[in-house]
Amino acid sequence: MSAVILALAAGAVIGLALGALGGGGSVLAVPALIYLLGFSPVAATTASLVIVSVTSATALSAHAREGHVRWRTGLLFAAAGIGPAMLGGALAGHLPAAPLTVAFALVAGAAAVRMLRPRSDGGDTVPVRRGRAAAAGAGLGAVTGVLGVGGGFLAVPALVGVLGMRMRAAVGTSLLVITVNSLAALAMRASTAGGLDWAVTGPFAAAAILGAWDGKRLSARISGPALQRIFAVVLLAVAGLMLVDAVVR
16 A cells, blocks of 8 residues: 555644544554554654644634634733743754664553543633643643544543633644644744654645544544544554554564
8 A cells, every 4th residue: 555545644643633522633643653654752742743734724724613712711821832842842853763662662552541530521711721721732742742642532621621721612622732832832843843754744734734624524423432432442442553563672
C-alpha cells in the first residue's frame, strides 16, 4: 500500500476522533507517522504538530459557530501554555529517539486509562481559579511541545474537572487550547519542518481536516462515552506496542 493511501486513511481516523471527542485523535498521529509511514520520532512529532494545528483550527470553527467555545477561559488556559510549549518544542529536537518514544508511550497509556474512567459533566457555574487554570495550561503546553500532541485528551478533563465546564463547552474550548499550543510549539521547530516529507504530511493533514467535520457530525449521533471507550482501547494497545518496541530496540 502506498504511503499516500496510508496517510489518507490514518489522517481520516485521527480527524474523526478529534472532531468527535475534542481531542485524543492527535495522540495517534505520532505512532501512525512512525510505524506506518517511516518517520523518525523527531520528524513525526513535528509533522504531528502541523496536522494537529490545521485540524484543530478547522474543528474549532464548527464548535464556535454553535457557541460551544468559552473564549476568555480558553485563551487564559492557552496563554499559560505558550511558553512551556515553545520550550518543549525546542527541547524535543535534542532528545534521543528511544526516550522520546518511551515518554510518548507512557503519556498515551495514561491518557487511555483516563479516557476509560467515567467523568462527570461539570457545570459552568464553577468560578475559574486563575492559578489552577495557569498550572494546568502550563503542564499541557509542555506536553504539547515535547511530544507533538495537541493535548486534547488532557485539556478536556482539565476543563471539566479543574474549571468546571460542561462537556460540550470543554470539547469546543479544548480545540482553541490545542490550536494555540500546537502553533507555539511548531514555531520552535521551524528548522525541522522544512525537512518533512510534505508529499505524505499534506495528504495526512487534508484527510484529518475532512475527518474532523465527519467526527463533529458523528458526535451528535453516537454516544460520546462509547466513542471514547473504543478509542481508549485502541490507544492503550498502541501505547503498549510503542513501549515494547522502544525497550527491545
